[in-house]
Amino acid sequence: MQTLLLSADDLASLATRVYVRLRDAIAEGRLAAGERLSERGLAESFGVSPAPVRDALHRLEAEGLVTTLPRRGSFVADLGPAKLRQMGRLRAALEGVAAGFAAEQATPAQAAALRRRLHAVRDATEAGDLAALAAANDALHAAILAIADHAVLARHLEALRGYDHVTRRRILAAAPEEPRRALREHAGIVSAIRRGDAARAEARMRAHTLRSLSQIVEDTKP
Numbered sequence: 631m632q633t634l635l636l637s638a639d640d641l642a643s644l645a646t647r648v649y650v651r652l653r654d655a656i657a658e659g660r661l662a663a664g665e666r667l668s669e670r671g672l673a674e675s676f677g678v679s680p681a682p683v684r685d686a687l688h689r690l691e692a693e694g695l696v697t698t699l700p701r702r703g704s705f706v707a708d709l710g711p712a713k714l715r716q717m718g719r720l721r722a723a724l725e726g727v728a729a730g731f732a733a734e735q736a737t738p739a740q741a742a743a744l745r746r747r748l749h750a751v752r753d754a755t756e757a758g759d760l761a762a763l764a765a766a767n768d769a770l771h772a773a774i775l776a777i778a779d780h781a782v783l784a785r786h787l788e789a790l791r792g793y794d795h796v797t798r799r800r801i802l803a804a805a806p807e808e809p810r811r812a813l814r815e816h817a818g819i820v821s822a823i824r825r826g827d828a829a830r831a832e833a834r835m836r837a838h839t840l841r842s843l844s845q846i847v848e849d850t851k852p
Contacts, residue, residue: 657800669684687704694790726833728787734828736823747820
C-alpha cells in the first residue's frame, strides 16, 4: 500500500484551519479566558495530528490570544480592560498611519476599488448580516493597508490580526448601533483617502479605532 505523506503545504493549510477555528472560538467566548488548550485533546477534536495544532497555538501566542507556561501548557489569554486598552492604542496608531500612507499613494483605480469595498460594508450593514459585515470590514481595512504598501507596517499589523479579529467580533456583539456608526466613520476615512488628505485620513482612522475600542473596554470592566 502506498504511503501517504502530508506535504509542507498540507500541514500549513491544516494549521491555518485549526488557527481560524480556535481564534473564532476565543472571539465568540466558546473558549474562555484561562481555559487550558491541550495539544493532544485539540488534535483529537479536529481529527488532525498534533503538529498543525502546535503551529496554530504558536501563532495565537504570537498574536497575544494564547499564553504558554513552562511545564504547564497553553491557555486562553485573559483579554481584560488593561490588555485591550494597550493593544487597541497600538492598533489605532498603526491603522492610522496606514490610512495616511494610503491617502498619499492611492491611484484613481485604487480609490475606486476602495469605494467598492465601502459599498460592501454598507450593503452588509443594511442587511443586518453580521458575518458578512465582519468580512467586509476586514476586506476594507486590508485594502487600505494594501494601498499603503509598507512592508514593515504590514508585518506589525499582521501580528495584531488575531486580536483585531477578536475585538471586532466583540464590538459588533456589544452594541447594536455600532455597525451604522462605524459605517459613517468608514465613509469619512475613505473620503479623506480619496481626496489625498493624509492628515485627516490618519486622524479619522485613529479616532474610529479608539472610539470603537472604548465600548468593549467598558463592557469588560468588573
